[in-house]
Amino acid sequence: MIGQIIHGADFAAEHGTETFDFVIIGSGAAGATAARVLVDTGATVAIVEEGSQVTSSDFTDTVWPALRDLYRGTGAQVTRGRGAMGVVQGRCLGGSTVVNSAIAWRMPETVWQSWETEYGLAEALPYAEIVQRWAQIDRELSVQPTAPEVWGGNNVLLEKAAKVLGVLAGPTSRYTAGCLGSARCQLGCPNRAKRSMAETYLPYAVESGATIITNARAERVLSDRSRASGVLIRASERRESGRRGRTLTIHARKGVVVAASAVQTPGILARSGLRSPHLGKHFQAHPGALVAGVFDREVSIWNGATQGYNVYQYLDDARCKIETLSLPPEILFARLPGVGSRWLEEIAHSNYLATLAIVLRAHAEGAVRERRWFGGTDIRYDLESRDISNLRKGLRFACELLFAAGAREVLTGVHGLPERLTSPDQLRSIEAGPDDAACYSLTTSHLFGTARMSPDPAGGVVDADFAAHRLPGLYVVDSSVFPTNLGVNPQHTIMAIAMYGAERIAEMNS
Amino acid sequence: MLSKHDRAVLETMLPSRTHQKLPLGLFDTGFETLYASFDRDAARTFRVGFRVGLWTATWIAPLLIRRLPPLSRHDRPTRERALTALARSDFSPFRQLVAVLKTVASLGYGADPRVRHAIGYPGSAYDEAVRS
Numbered sequence: 001m002i003g004q005i006i007h008g009a010d011f012a013a014e015h016g017t018e019t020f021d022f023v024i025i026g027s028g029a030a031g032a033t034a035a036r037v038l039v040d041t042g043a044t045v046a047i048v049e050e051g052s053q054v055t056s057s058d059f060t061d062t063v064w065p066a067l068r069d070l071y072r073g074t075g076a077q078v079t080r081g082r083g084a085m086g087v088v089q090g091r092c093l094g095g096s097t098v099v100n101s102a103i104a105w106r107m108p109e110t111v112w113q114s115w116e117t118e119y120g121l122a123e124a125l126p127y128a129e130i131v132q133r134w135a136q137i138d139r140e141l142s143v144q145p146t147a148p149e150v151w152g153g154n155n156v157l158l159e160k161a162a163k164v165l166g167v168l169a170g171p172t173s174r175y176t177a178g179c180l181g182s183a184r185c186q187l188g189c190p191n192r193a194k195r196s197m198a199e200t201y202l203p204y205a206v207e208s209g210a211t212i213i214t215n216a217r218a219e220r221v222l223s224d225r226s227r228a229s230g231v232l233i234r235a236s237e238r239r240e241s242g243r244r245g246r247t248l249t250i251h252a253r254k255g256v257v258v259a260a261s262a263v264q265t266p267g268i269l270a271r272s273g274l275r276s277p278h279l280g281k282h283f284q285a286h287p288g289a290l291v292a293g294v295f296d297r298e299v300s301i302w303n304g305a306t307q308g309y310n311v312y313q314y315l316d317d318a319r320c321k322i323e324t325l326s327l328p329p330e331i332l333f334a335r336l337p338g339v340g341s342r343w344l345e346e347i348a349h350s351n352y353l354a355t356l357a358i359v360l361r362a363h364a365e366g367a368v369r370e371r372r373w374f375g376g377t378d379i380r381y382d383l384e385s386r387d388i389s390n391l392r393k394g395l396r397f398a399c400e401l402l403f404a405a406g407a408r409e410v411l412t413g414v415h416g417l418p419e420r421l422t423s424p425d426q427l428r429s430i431e432a433g434p435d436d437a438a439c440y441s442l443t444t445s446h447l448f449g450t451a452r453m454s455p456d457p458a459g460g461v462v463d464a465d466f467a468a469h470r471l472p473g474l475y476v477v478d479s480s481v482f483p484t485n486l487g488v489n490p491q492h493t494i495m496a497i498a499m500y501g502a503e504r505i506a507e508m509n510s
Numbered sequence: 511m512l513s514k515h516d517r518a519v520l521e522t523m524l525p526s527r528t529h530q531k532l533p534l535g536l537f538d539t540g541f542e543t544l545y546a547s548f549d550r551d552a553a554r555t556f557r558v559g560f561r562v563g564l565w566t567a568t569w570i571a572p573l574l575i576r577r578l579p580p581l582s583r584h585d586r587p588t589r590e591r592a593l594t595a596l597a598r599s600d601f602s603p604f605r606q607l608v609a610v611l612k613t614v615a616s617l618g619y620g621a622d623p624r625v626r627h628a629i630g631y632p633g634s635a636y637d638e639a640v641r642s
Contacts, residue, residue, distance in 0.1 A: 061633045061634060062620075062621040063617055063620070063621065064544060064547065064548070064617045064618075064621065067617075068547070068551045068552075073553040073555070073556070074551065074552045074553045074556055075556075076552065076553050076555055076556035076559070077553075078555075083602065084606055190634070298630065300630065300632075302630075302631050302632055302633075303632060328620070329616075329620035329621075329625075329626060329629065329631050330616045330617050330619075330620030330621060331613075331616070331620075332620075333612070333616040333619065333620045334609065334612045334613040334615075334616040337597075338594070338597075339522065339523050339590060339593040339594055339597055339608070339612070340522055340523060340524075340525055340528070340586070340589075340590035340593065340594075341525065341528045341529060341590065342590075342594075343523065343524065343612075344524065344525070344528065344529040344532050345529065347532060347619075347625075347629065348529060348531045348532050348628070348629065350629050351629050351630040351631070374554070376553075376555075415598075415600075415602075415605060436602075438602035438605075439602070441609070
């Protein structure tokens with residue numbers, strides 16, 4: 001049986017209310033993986049996705065169309081607090097997997113041990129089971145280290161620096177098959193080489209009979225006799241067919257699986273009447289900062305894998321990872337210093353830059369909640385002083401790596417530090433840098449913890465079976481359930497845990 | 511619609527004919543087309559941030575270098591000094607507004623094929639070269 005991908009307005013006009021075994025909210029890493037598992041059990045599955053269906057032919061090499069069509073809030077979602085941090089999320093069929101760098105990192109075992117000892121999740125999330133799911137995903141999504149042939153200038157320089165300094169480092173493992181190194185991961189892979197959910201698990205689910213309803217926002221989960229029974233969705237207008245948007249109900253015989261991300265999931269649960277002191281709380285992230293090295297010869301960050309090499313020497317002592325990061329010209333320009341003729345001078349030399357991201361495993365916890373008046377989600381987040389201290393260490397290491405690779409200067413991008421360092425002797429100044437988070441330009445796309453799992457109803461929002469403590473039949477399988485952040489890129493762990501969770505959900509409802 | 515004051519801010523950010531390698535200014539790159547789409551489709555907070563940034567650059571930035579607003583009454587070097595002062599202000603909301611202005615300006619400027627050619631951006635030419 002072949003399923004379908006259908007615009008919400010068309011679904012409303014052609015089908016109206018329908019009933020499935022499971023309704024999954026969200027088509028990103030967690031939702032698509034849950035669908036991939038549930039269709040294999042013979043269950044009928046509907047996936048509700050707020051964004052549009054996009055294909056590689058829709059992808060351009062300019063940024064604005066991508067922000068408009070692929071990103072939540074046209075890429076301008078920020079946190080509120082001391083220093084606004086960008087929160088980057090995909091909003092299209094396949095979610096963030098369409099626009100991220102396809103990095104596959106396994107959760108460090110030390111993190112899982114803290115989940116076991118501090119949060120009592122040893123039985124809920126057995127490590128051996130997660131390892132098995134990682135291995136399965138590795139096979140199915142072609143996880144492999146970035147091949148040297150597509151490293152390009154930026155990745156080559158980081159490898160050189162890592163060798164000079166003798167630090168733990170290596171090519172980044174990614175979900176790719178036939179990567180050409182176009183450095184355009186954030187705009188959607190033009191060559192269909194990225195094994196995003198839109199290229200893998202979602203087509204698999206459709207071939208196995210799943211129905212994907214796009215352009216449909218999940219308003220709330222409905223319940224019947226104290227059990228989740230469906231989802232009220234609001235389909236947006238379809239200009240091409242002249243079909244108007246409307247609300248309709250999709251019924252779920254066995255359960256509703258929420259996988260809308262750590263920012264959107266708590267809003268859906270709250271609108272559905274779920275109450276918990278932990279809902280929307282414990283928001284954690286991996287704030288990222290960028291430094292750029294200026295070289296005497298062209299680096300050409302636009303040739304080669306977007307993020308093909310990383311240094312993990314500092315994961316434990318500074319809780320940070322350093323990665324190459326190629327940015328499209330528009331985004332890179334905006335990060336360069338100066339205005340007017342000075343800015344133009346920086347732009348003119350942008351092909352001589354190597355760019356590194358520092359990804360911090362922050363201790364800080366924030367909160368997300370629905371905005372009452374203006375719509376959208378309010379994300380409150382402030383780094384702790386120990387986080388800023390670790391961030392400075394990470395910045396220092398990244399600058400050291402750039403000098404080791406032969407950079408003539410390093411652009412720090414931090415207000416309160418010299419705009420450019422011209423010698424490794426100046427590195428010490430970074431650690432004496434500002435304590436104010438607003439002095440750092442930060443962005444994150446790794447989000448966790450707003451509907452955390454706990455076997456104890458007083459300790460979390462969902463139980464050890466991924467079910468909401470206070471509403472049977474409602475399940476959460478995305479990174480909202482993680483009790484902490486990971487310190488490494490989360491997609492691989494999100495997928496493994498969603499896979500394991502979906503198997504449990506299927507067992508419980510068989 | 512961009513007013514005379516708005517245009518003065520954006521022209522100052524990326525001026526025409528001041529750089530040998532990049533002689534194009536922002537308004538030589540069809541920024542109005544990008545702006546029309548931005549004004550129609552960008553998230554409300556993004557649009558409001560951009561408008562507030564333009565207003566602040568017009569009416570506050572000159573004061574930071576002890577000149578009377580609006581920005582548009584001054585010559586280009588003075589306008590640049592005023593915007594630089596805004597970008598380096600110790601008051602973080604000012605810096606964030608400049609970041610929004612630079613982001614929106616970059617969305618237009620960095621997408622222009624002539625600018626991309628001048629800086630050596632390969633675009634799809636790289637893919638084709640690898641394939642062949």
